Amino acid sequence: MxxxxxxxxxxxxxxxxxxxxxxxxxxxxxxxxxxxxxxxxxxxxxxxxxxxxxxxxxxxxxxxxxxxxxxxxxxxxxxxxxxxxxxxxxxxxxxxxxxxxxxxxxxxxxxxxxxxxxxxxxxxxxxxxxxxxxxxxxxxxxPPGGTVLRTGARAGDLVFVSGEIGDAALGLRLRLDPSLGARLDPAARDCLLDRYLRPRPRQALAPVLLAHANGGMDVSDGLVGDATKMARASGRGLRIDLDRAPLSDAGRALIASDPALFEVAMTGGDDYEILCAVAPARAEAFRAAAAAQSVPVAEIGVITDGPDIAFIAGGAPARFARGSFSHF
The missing domain is CATH 3.30.1330.10 (PurM-like, N-terminal domain)
Known part of the structure; x- marks a missing residue:
């Protein structure tokens, strides 16, 4: 009743x-x-x-x-x-x-x-x-056999990521500590909060990945952790230059107010951008196809023979307290 x-x-x-x-x-x-x-x-x-x-x-x-x-x-x-x-x-x-x-x-x-x-x-x-x-x-x-798997990355592939990284994790920090919003203008604050609340799935990239990517996954648990997952699943190593990770103006502004938030942006979750591995010979075609779909992509690293996983920031190896969000 x-x-x-x-x-x-x-x-x-x-x-x-x-x-x-x-x-x-x-x-x-x-x-x-x-x-x-x-x-x-x-x-x-x-x-x-x-x-x-x-x-x-x-x-x-x-x-x-x-x-x-x-x-x-x-x-x-x-x-x-x-x-x-x-x-x-x-x-x-x-x-x-x-x-x-x-x-x-x-x-x-x-x-x-x-x-x-x-x-x-x-x-x-x-x-x-x-x-x-x-x-x-x-x-x-x-298409038959066409699923783009995280296990498909190959040594020498270039690593690309779509959009902007870290906004959702920074938006969560603002949600947990509203006083951080005082460091930003209202439009920047609202942008970060909205990226946490309403992720934008990159559906326009799906056919581009089918045509050009060897491996791929979405960034749900943080760029550092998810890039590591893709490399490990593929049985490869990885080298990522985090200084090349794309940040929004709002994200840059909040990180500038407290550089420790850079780690939050790189390891926090909920970005829902696309991380993919593309053979060098396909890289220009991949960039052009993504641009035709109005999706920005940034080259941030390379898949290696491994097994080493390396993240570089400021020209030096980056170390983080945790690599990504985990339930356990």
């Missing part, structure tokens, strides 16, 4: 999620969806779970929570070179959820789904005594 002022499960699904349903979802009236993969394509599947108090603040705007839940999965698909097909949502709601929260959450989720071309196919909605917990499984498609 629904509690006063709140819809029951069937009405909740009909009100907030049925408008997001895609082809094959049967208007979310069945227990399963049916999809037909594009002819001659491989399926790519990815899933991410988000927990209040771990991946987002419980009082973050509901639309930002909905946006981020799907965006992090679209980022994974983009890094594999995959075109989105659809997604499944599992949502565990705590006792204090409200219709206003659900309206905002579904609006943000729907905005990201519409922009990403990735419709809702189904899922599950349950109650939990614990914090808000949600999980999305996204499906994409690539």
């Amino acid at each position: 629904a509690e006063p002022g709140r819809p029951g499960e069937d009405e909740l699904i009909a009100r907030y999620f049925r408008p997001l349903a895609g082809e094959g979802a049967f208007q979310l009236l069945d227990d399963a969806a049916t999809i037909r993969p594009p002819a001659g394509r491989d399926l790519v599947l990815t899933t991410d779970a988000l927990v209040a108090g771990v991946h987002f603040f419980p009082d973050d705007p509901p639309d930002a929570i909905g946006w981020k839940a799907l965006a992090v999965n679209l980022s994974d698909l983009a890094a594999k070179g995959a075109e989105p097909i659809g997604f499944l949502l599992s949502l565990a709601l705590p006792p204090d959820w409200t219709p206003d929260f659900m309206a905002g959450f579904s609006a943000g989720l729907g905005d990201c789904a519409a922009r990403g071309g990735c419709a809702l196919l189904g899922g599950d909605t349950v109650r939990t005594p614990g914090p808000l917990t949600l999980s999305i499984t996204a499906l994409g498609a690539v």
Whole structure:
């Protein structure tokens, strides 16, 4: 039985999620969806779970929570070179959820789904005594055998990263310590906070990676840690010049106020940019194709025969207290 002022499960699904349903979802009236993969394509599947108090603040705007839940999965698909097909949502709601929260959450989720071309196919909605917990499984498609794997980097490949690094981690610091915002003008502060709240998956790079990259992954746990993961997964070494890592004007301004924040920018998570390994012979074509998609990319290092992993800053080896975000 629904509690006063709140819809029951069937009405909740009909009100907030049925408008997001895609082809094959049967208007979310069945227990399963049916999809037909594009002819001659491989399926790519990815899933991410988000927990209040771990991946987002419980009082973050509901639309930002909905946006981020799907965006992090679209980022994974983009890094594999995959075109989105659809997604499944599992949502565990705590006792204090409200219709206003659900309206905002579904609006943000729907905005990201519409922009990403990735419709809702189904899922599950349950109650939990614990914090808000949600999980999305996204499906994409690539040409046969075309998935861009983190294991594909080769010795001699140049390492590129898209966009700007560190903004989300610095935005999290601002969220944890609002007094840091006094060091920035309001526009710069808001830019960093927004990059933490609403990641922008680099879907436009997916076909570029398919055409030119040997290996790739998205930067979700920090540039230093994720570059290390790609090299290790490929059985290679790595040399990265962190002075070449692209920073936004807002990020540079905050780091200038406290140089210790450079480590936060290089090792913090939630960038959701693309890190990839490209053969030198393909580098110019890769740059041109990325520019044609209006996605900035920066060359920051090289894959080596290994096994040494080296990060350089200011012309000297860089040492960090931790390489990346980890749950454990």
